Structures are given as structure tokens and as C-alpha cells.
Amino acid sequence: MLTAETVKRFAREKGADLVGIAPMSRWEGAPKQMDPRYIMPRAKSMIVLAFRISRGDLRGIEEGTLYTTYSSMGYAALNQILGPMVLWQLSHFIEDHGYETVSMLNANGGEAINPVTGNFRKNWSVPVTEDRPYPDVLVHFRLAAYLAGLGEIGYSKVFLTPEFGPRQRFALALTEAELEPDPIFEGKICDRCMLCAKHCSTGAISTTETVKTTVAGHELEWGKLNPLACEKGIQGGFNGERNPFLQEYPRRYGYGRSIEGACGCIRACMEHLEKKGILKNQFKTPFREKKNWPDLDHSQPRTLTPDIVENYEKTGKIEDAEAYITYNKVDNFGTAGKKAAPPNDLID
């Protein structure tokens, strides 16, 4: 028999860290363009899966030494690999019991409302009938997580759970199965310490203006976020203060831009909540044991550090980063199978 407990156990076994369930009725009052009941009118329950961002995924950016792990393991892979893998299996499991299930991963792209700016996109799509919203309907994943009882939306607008604080990403499933819902979270995690706003690289989180909304009879409030400032922030700040790269950071996939490692809304917040000892996922060592590295000043001329000069003097090889850029621009897989040779230094 399919129950909330069997669904949760299955999702956890397949890789979800947290699972919460909300009845669809909790969306009552949501704007039409953001109401998942239009996606699946027969849905009775919404299942929200949370996948933790490992604390170690943030370590390389914290130390200023490795930038790929957070954007890949802590971002893209959760949204685009682990989330869908679990959703596939979960939807099959529920459908094997005879209940249709719609999987929804956190994949921006088709929404009629721009998920970054929150603005409606003119000339984007047309409703298939007058009574339906424009495709795609934009479901607010953080509100979904709130409605499923997983935690609360912090002042930073990032979702906080008692288990991981700000460290998780979400995937959703809407299903015809009527499952026992979880109660809405009534605890308190965010203490309005404002460290998220203070450490945000572009001041994207207002300390004075807030946004209020009421869902399922609960009033929620968070700091007003300037999404365009955040867009600059995640890429290293307005002037690259948190970006040690002197060339465009490889954007081989969309998430590769996120090199600032959410220094305010995730790292500072997590550090604060861990120090307070209120998160269930505890560690033997504190996240930050020394002052974080200072903002970088890209207006200063760059010179190679002495150890690099010495190394290159020994090997006789010194290569301007431009060579790498040129190599990447060359049509390496071009006509007749010809492959241009990469600069010697860069063969690995």
C-alpha cells in the first residue's frame, strides 16, 4: 500500500536527504501563473525532495583555491543529475501503484515569468485556453518546501532547514496519490542576524526593505533581493572582488558562473547557524577557522609570484594565459578530422 511513509522511505533510499509532503490545497490563493494545481489539476499531494549541498563543496571557494566543485557537485549535479535520478525512480514507484505523478526539477528556462527578475515575459508564450495560465507555470520551489514542512525561508530568501541550514536544493513531484501531509514548520531558524546581507558581495539583500507574503494562512517575510545584483554577485562581484580569475571563468555549463560560493546567503549564514549549534548536521571542526581572504583589487597590475617564476625558469616554460584562450578558440575538431596541437605547456 502506498503511504506517505513508504514514499519517503523510497525517496531517501534513492538519494533524497529530506522529504516533505503538502496537500495541494495549501496553494490556495497562489497567483494563477505560479499555481502548480494548473499543471496537474487532479493532483492531491506535492512531494518535496531536498538534496544537501555537502559542506565540503564550498571549501575550495572558502579557501580561494578550487572553484569547480561547488558549481558542479553543489549546484548543477544536484539540480540536473541527482534530483532527476531520484524523481524518475520515485515517479515510477508511485505510478506502479496506479497514481500518475508529474516530476519537476529545478531547471529554469521555459517559464512565462522570468525566475531571476520575477517579471512577466511579454511575447513569450500563449495560454492554450483562456482559463489557463501561460506556459510554463513557474512554481516557487522555496514556497513549495515551506508548504511541505521542511523549514522556513530565511531573511536571505534562501530556504533554511533544521538539518542543513541553507545547504540544500529541491525537486518536486505532484501526484494523484493522497498522502498524509507534513505539518508546516513552526520552529525558528533565522534570527535576523543579517550576516547574509553583510557578507553578500554586491549588497543584493536589502537590510531595510522586506517582502511579505501569506501562504496557507502563514505570513512570511524576507529581505528584498536585488536579483540583478545577485547575478553579478554569483559571478564574483561587480568588480570581480571574489573572482581570482583574470580571464572569463570557463562557462562550459550554465552553473559554472557561480564562483562566489554564496558568500553571504549560504556560507556566512551556515557558519552562523553552525556556531549557534542549532543544525542537526554537525561537524567535528568549524567551517571557518580564520578570517576569510580579502576582496581582490583587479585594478592593480598582476605579476607572477616568485615561486612560479622560479618553476618556469627551471622548466624553461612560461606561458601566457592568452595561449590557453587561443587554444580554446581554435577549431580543434574541425574539417577532415584535423586537430590543432595545443600549446606544449598545456598538455596534461
Ligand code: SF4
Ligand atoms: S544569515 Fe542570519 S539573517 Fe540571514 S538568513 Fe541566515 S540566520 Fe537569517
Ligand code: SF4
Ligand atoms: S548568491 Fe551571493 S550575491 Fe547572491 S544574494 Fe547570495 S551572497 Fe549575495
